[in-house]
Amino acid sequence: MNFRAFEENLFKLFMVVSLILVMGSLLLVFAIVIYKGASALSIEMITQVPQGGYYLGKGGGILNAIIGSLYLAGGAIVLATVVSLPVAWYMNQFTGRSRYVSILRDILDVACGIPSLIYGAFVFLIIIGLSQRTSLFWGIITVALFIAPILIRAMDEVMQTVSHRLKEASYALGATEMETLFHVVTRQALPGIITAIILAFGRGIGDAAAVLFTAGYTDSIPTSLSDPVATLPLAIFFQLSAPFPEVQARAYASSIILLVIVLLLSIISRMISKKTARYVIK
Amino acid sequence: MSLIKDRNRREKIIKTLLLVPTIGIGLLVIVIAASLYLRSEQILSLYPLTDLLFSSNWRPLAGEFGFLPFIMGTIWVTCLSMLISIPISILTAIYLSEYAHQRIRKSIQPFVDLLAGIPSVVFGLFAVLLIVPLIRDYLGPFFGAATSGFSILAGGLILSIMIFPILISISFEVLQMVPTETREAALALGATRWEAIKHVVLRMAYPGLIAAIVLGFSRAFGETMAVLMVVGNVPIIPQSLFDPGYPIPALIANNYGEMMSIPVYDSALMFAALLLLFVVVFFVVISKVMLLRFRRGRA
Numbered sequence: 001m002n003f004r005a006f007e008e009n010l011f012k013l014f015m016v017v018s019l020i021l022v023m024g025s026l027l028l029v030f031a032i033v034i035y036k037g038a039s040a041l042s043i044e045m046i047t048q049v050p051q052g053g054y055y056l057g058k059g060g061g062i063l064n065a066i067i068g069s070l071y072l073a074g075g076a077i078v079l080a081t082v083v084s085l086p087v088a089w090y091m092n093q094f095t096g097r098s099r100y101v102s103i104l105r106d107i108l109d110v111a112c113g114i115p116s117l118i119y120g121a122f123v124f125l126i127i128i129g130l131s132q133r134t135s136l137f138w139g140i141i142t143v144a145l146f147i148a149p150i151l152i153r154a155m156d157e158v159m160q161t162v163s164h165r166l167k168e169a170s171y172a173l174g175a176t177e178m179e180t181l182f183h184v185v186t187r188q189a190l191p192g193i194i195t196a197i198i199l200a201f202g203r204g205i206g207d208a209a210a211v212l213f214t215a216g217y218t219d220s221i222p223t224s225l226s227d228p229v230a231t232l233p234l235a236i237f238f239q240l241s242a243p244f245p246e247v248q249a250r251a252y253a254s255s256i257i258l259l260v261i262v263l264l265l266s267i268i269s270r271m272i273s274k275k276t277a278r279y280v281i282k
Numbered sequence: 283m284s285l286i287k288d289r290n291r292r293e294k295i296i297k298t299l300l301l302v303p304t305i306g307i308g309l310l311v312i313v314i315a316a317s318l319y320l321r322s323e324q325i326l327s328l329y330p331l332t333d334l335l336f337s338s339n340w341r342p343l344a345g346e347f348g349f350l351p352f353i354m355g356t357i358w359v360t361c362l363s364m365l366i367s368i369p370i371s372i373l374t375a376i377y378l379s380e381y382a383h384q385r386i387r388k389s390i391q392p393f394v395d396l397l398a399g400i401p402s403v404v405f406g407l408f409a410v411l412l413i414v415p416l417i418r419d420y421l422g423p424f425f426g427a428a429t430s431g432f433s434i435l436a437g438g439l440i441l442s443i444m445i446f447p448i449l450i451s452i453s454f455e456v457l458q459m460v461p462t463e464t465r466e467a468a469l470a471l472g473a474t475r476w477e478a479i480k481h482v483v484l485r486m487a488y489p490g491l492i493a494a495i496v497l498g499f500s501r502a503f504g505e506t507m508a509v510l511m512v513v514g515n516v517p518i519i520p521q522s523l524f525d526p527g528y529p530i531p532a533l534i535a536n537n538y539g540e541m542m543s544i545p546v547y548d549s550a551l552m553f554a555a556l557l558l559l560f561v562v563v564f565f566v567v568i569s570k571v572m573l574l575r576f577r578r579g580r581a
Contacts, residue, residue: 008476015377018370022450023390025443026397029408036411083303090300104308106570111311113497113566114559115504117531121555122314124538125321148307176289178296199399206401209506209531213538233403237507240407252411255404262399270392 033259037252045253050219055239057246062254065235067221069261071136072211072229073204076143081197084148088155092162092185093177105156111149116210119146124213137225139215146210147200154200158192159185166281188280191273198269202262208233232258315559322553325546334553340517347550349557351517355434355527358520359509360502362438363445367502368495370442371449378450379457380465380479398447406511409440414512417524427524430514435523437513441502449498456490456576457483490576496569500562506531530554 048061091101123142127134162185170180186193208231216228217238232254239251325334325347337348378387418431460483468478484491514526515536534551541548 004474004477008474011373011476012377012381015373015381018373019377019390021370022374022397022446023393025446026393028412029400029405029443032408032412033404083307086300086302087304087307090297090304093297093300104304107308107311109570110563110566111307113500113504113562114311114314115506115531115562117504117506117534118314118318118555118559118562121534121538121552122317125317125552128542145310149310152307176293178293179289202399206399206403208401208403209535212535233401233507236403236407237511240410240511251407255407258401259404262401263396266392266396266399 040249040253065230068229069232075140079144084151092159120210134216136229154196158189191276318556324549356529359437363441366442375453402508406508429524432514452494493569493572500565
């Protein structure tokens with residue numbers, strides 16, 4: 001057997017093993033969480049708020065955290081989209097290259113790399129500075145700040161792929177740069193924009209570190225922006241820290257709920273981007 | 283005539299309006315860095331920087347703030363995770379890019395994306411349920427180390443799983459950007475596929491792969507919840523993989539509650555956050571430079 005063929009096969013083997021490790025670890029995460037949590041999962045978990053002594057093993061559910069997470073991520077995604085879309089538009093208004101825009105892209109890449117914890121600490125400083133209290137409002141601000149750079153870069157990437165010919169056709173028909181941007185570029189990039197928004201929503205729901213400082217925690221469902229709010233990841237974290245096995249089992253069950261939400265979002269984003277892709281001119 | 287004038291004016295107004303959020307976002311990083319710095323000025327004026335960075339005495343109540351245990355904890359966990367993740371991720375990316383059938387590639391992509399979307403708390407939970415007992419009951423005793431399982435090793439292992447997606451997807455993209463002709467030229471000269479990869483593809487992709495690694499590193503560096511849940515959170519300088527550690531993000535997340543009640547403590551924690559920010563920004567900039575080199579080398 002010659003060495004070259006041996007080397008080829010050896011590395012191919014390594015690659016297949018690596019692939020199996022990656023896929024295996026993903027499946028294992030799902031399998032373990034579902035296996036452990038399925039028994040504690042009940043309809044109570046998603047329809048009730050924690051009752052007195054919930055963290056000691058008494059009755060109730062984590063509806064507060066589910067609703068809280070949806071409020072928080074929902075508010076944040078609306079806010080972040082309102083800020084991000086204009087920035088993405090700004091970055092793609094020029095047909096040629098702009099130095100400022102490429103610098104802005106670099107800055108945004110840095111912002112994407114900053115851990116969510118830092119955003120939390122930053123907003124925490126603002127809260128102290130204004131002598132405010134932790135609340136849904138500040139939670140929304142935090143999550144919006146932390147997903148905005150991700151959102152902008154994702155939208156920007158899609159808008160950049162819109163073909164020049166299409167834009168030039170629009171200019172040739174007498175449309176201005178902005179009209180082209182709104183009616184042609186945005187329309188063409190729409191599937192990608194929607195996907196980006198949904199994925200960012202998932203990031204917002206799943207992140208715990210950012211809102212640790214800023215959103216507070218409560219066992220009731222918030223009724224106003226100034227109420228503190230519970231989130232699903234933090235609920236999992238707190239239930240897991242409880243010394244009682246029944247409460248810990250609820251943490252596993254809550255993880256299943258969180259996983260299902262994230263999974264649903266990923267499926268929905270695929271479906272919507274397929275549906276809106278009909279309007280895209282290739 | 284007036285119609286055109288109105289459209290032009292509207293065009294200008296919209297452009298100006300777009301500029302407002304753009305400037306805001308552009309300044310975000312600077313504003314964050316500045317406000318963290320302002321807050322950590324207090325501790326920086328009380329202690330010399332070398333004391334903060336290289337002392338291992340951490341007693342906030344006694345006014346001693348040595349960050350060395352936390353810095354070492356972060357470095358141990360991050361480096362361990364990179365050591366595990368880099369070979370596995372890059373080999374996977376090479377397989378997907380160079381060997382895998384289009385169909386396999388297309389069906390694995392969503393899984394990698396999904397892995398990226400799993401919340402870090404779920405990873406942490408998984409580690410508590412599987413990795414920690416595994417280390418406590420099997421790996422620790424096997425190597426003759428008494429350990430609770432909550433250790434550097436547990437943190438490193440779960441982090442390595444968490445950074446698979448970012449490493450794989452960026453490496454894959456970089457490999458795909460290497461022109462097909464270069465591979466074909468190598469193959470035409472009689473190279474095996476692996477030889478073509480080793481001598482041509484990897485050589486061209488090398489700066490891009492470094493960029494992927496550096497980005498993965500910065501991701502691992504700042505990851506908070508999953509690591510916090512399994513690493514033990516004891517402020518000592520770890521001596522072995524089975525020792526507990528206390529990375530910087532965990533320190534910040536665990537102590538925000540009492541930081542306003544102990545003097546200088548809040549300033550110390552914000553200094554830790556600034557440190558974290560500084561390192562992450564540094565790494566992202568390096569990865570940008572490497573990517574630029576990759577693009578230039580390709581052209």
